[in-house]
Amino acid sequence: MSITIKTGLVALALLSSTGLTAITAHAADKEISWIYCGDSIDPIHQKYIKVWEEKNAGWKVSPELVPWAQCQDKATTLAAAGTPVSMAYVGSRTLKEFAENDLIVPVPMNDDEKKAYYPNIVDTVTSGGTQWGVPIAFSTKALYWNKDLFKQAGLDPEKPPQTWEEEIADAKIIKEKTGVPGFGLSAKTFDNTMHQFMHWVYTNNGKVIDADGKITLDSPEVLAALKAYKDIAAFAEEGPTAYEQNEVRAIFLDGKVAMIQAGSGAADRLKKTKINWGIAPLPLGPSAKGQGTLLITDSLVIFKGTGVEDKATEFARYITSPEIQPEYELQGGAGLTPLRPSAKVDEFVKNDPSWKPLIDGINYGGPEPLFKDYKGFQNVMIDMIQSVVTGKAEAEAALKKAAADLEQYK
Template sequence: MTAQDQRVRKLRRTSTAFVALVAAGAIGMSSAMAQTTIDRSKWSPDYVREIAGTLEVDTAKECAEVTPLDYEGKVTFWYVGPTEAEPDLHKQMDQEFWDAFKETYPNIELTVQNINYNQMLDKLRTASLGRAAPMLARMPILWGVEFAAKGFLQEMGPEDVGYTVDEFWPGAMKSVTWEGTTYGIPTNNETMALIWNSELFKEAGLDPESPPATWDQLVEYSNTIKQETGKSGYGLVARVNAGNTPFRFMPVMWAEGGGALDEAEDNPTYEDVYIGNAGSKKALQHAYDMYVRDKSVPVSALTNTQTENQDPFIAGQLAMVIAHPAEYATMLDRARKATGSDKEIAQKVVDNMRYGLIPEGDVRRSVVFGGSNIHMFKDDFVDGGEVDRQAALALVCFMTSPEWSTKLSWVISNPGNLRGFATKWNKERLDSIKFLDVATSMLPYGVPFPVIPESTEIMNIIVPGMLQNALTEKMTVDEALADADDKVKELRSGL
């Protein structure tokens, strides 16, 4: 680290001490070591509303202390940005971010690539191997550790851009840490919630305002809805090689005491394999019961992602799904675009949409701690062979600031920087986005996927493969679990 870097760090530590304390206080924490430990009992929809709008920030001023505003340089950046299918507001915020950065740092030349989620990982892997990676990449939370383990990433943490570790969720920080070293900074974090159509609940004789409290109950509700209305109860997703599958199935495994490894435990070692245990079996049995025994979920679950569940949901043919806070905005968009009699049906579904906590299991309530992190590649692996670290840090600071980590995740996620929750922009979000507070209140139950390089294979291939083996009855539930258990153990043995 250069002397200048050290001076910057010292300056930033002093200047952010106050705001960090404010943030720590705002999120209901106190500790002599200034460690952020989220008070789960306080983090509720009411609490999230209470702190919103209590903090003023000046992003340009904060980032100027990391990289002078007149700095001349160049940054290359890849990210999974907004797609055409996403709400217009998200696209607008993304454009505003780039405009604001160019205005704040007019002499930093940007080369930005917005890459589709399904292509970005392969493209980054290939580019890194070919020494043509970008200087910076914002990656979904699951991906970074593989690049860190392979030695592609530079050491970089919140303190490098003037923030403190306390300003980020501990689970998010865990996802950017490999063998004790920090290789990135969280940009946004989100958890999903249970969404249901209260009208279908009513039609099935269920309390329209009370979602299932446990996974056992969800299986029963799903069956009741199918029996009483003929419509699908729960939007099971079991496609292989699609992130949607583990995001919806792992919470069930964790809730019932299972998991891939011990990732849901308070202090995971990632050494113990849980995929064959009783908790995992119970979770797989739930899926089997709904798909094979009760036939209460869509038959197309094996080829579906959540996108394919959106049509039956908006058509009133599917009662419950697990999805992001943005699902409401997506449904509103769909209802707006619908025509004729479809429009009436879609609007009725939107009016009857309800958000609630994801059900509990025998052991806990849990949800995947999702989001993205920003990482910096090493000189050896980037196009041109040199990273303009100062210019790159300017972009990292800007993107992970309370202001922009809030605005960039406006409808789709939550600020990675916890101070973002206390800004006026978060208050505006809460006032304008229905159910955001409910989805946000799932954050303390968030469990990150195992922070190991093999995580992608376990989550995207082995877990969905286990589901498909059981649901197609190619294997029994026990055989599917044993098969997955063998695969995870083999993978962890380094083969």
């Protein structure tokens, strides 16, 4: 395979592949090799792999378990070396980079397929007007608050903030009245620092890059988000550049911070504690049009050069279909936000209302921005956030610098 552009993760994968003593061969005819992240195959997937194989005589789906930390790198290394597997589980953030390097095939959706998803989900796998992956996992965020800390600070424990202004004011009061940080802020050199900031961008109708590939970071909406991030840092845990979201969540679970923005995993853990907590939609910025959140999906991608691209695409559509996907998403403890609305989802939310705020933010949510060098984009965003949170740069200057730096990665 000839690769004319080697950017970001693809270049890194090629470097790491130089030390391999053996390379996995091309997928065999009648076999769909699948790099599957984790330490076990989900029982729902095991069940439907068997069903699909029974309906497709002579075909075999062969998942290869790879630990999460190495999963995407392995798939990338093999593809960049010209020895791809048929299909892999990847973060949708990497789809543009894979596509630009001609490593994957498109998986276009028709209008009915697009409409079946919640709004804006398809945007997470779309670049240049084409879909490059099939969503298989989805997460959103909501606001969690400690009701007892609110009460100790003289705030109404049943009234979470609905706007940034209220959120910052509540965080200030809690810090001053109780000595406990009012908000858990992520600013570590870690990918989810960018994710956490994007929740603020999407709760203020902001955008980093538009559908035509124009950088729109330097806008009033994003500037307001960056200033709010700086403002609330004054009432957050000490040294937020040392914390990523899971570390912030751990502080909240210990009752040592009053508010965080987190996904469904926080609710699962909180149900096992004695903390008096609540969950609500993320507070809104002054330019918001409605409840928002960053929409993060993982996808199944189909690699080029295996000879089984069509059949692998067929299987990817099958295993993530509206008939099967909800069974995978809604099983106990899965922690995945549903990709599509349905009667099953309605019943699920009725039985566990903590899911409602995590779903309410989808309508005005936005995707992880797609760049040809995702890690380059991520690092620019983290540098911008850290420079403002630590006071090394003013928000306006940091935003202009970041917008200019992003041009090379779009």
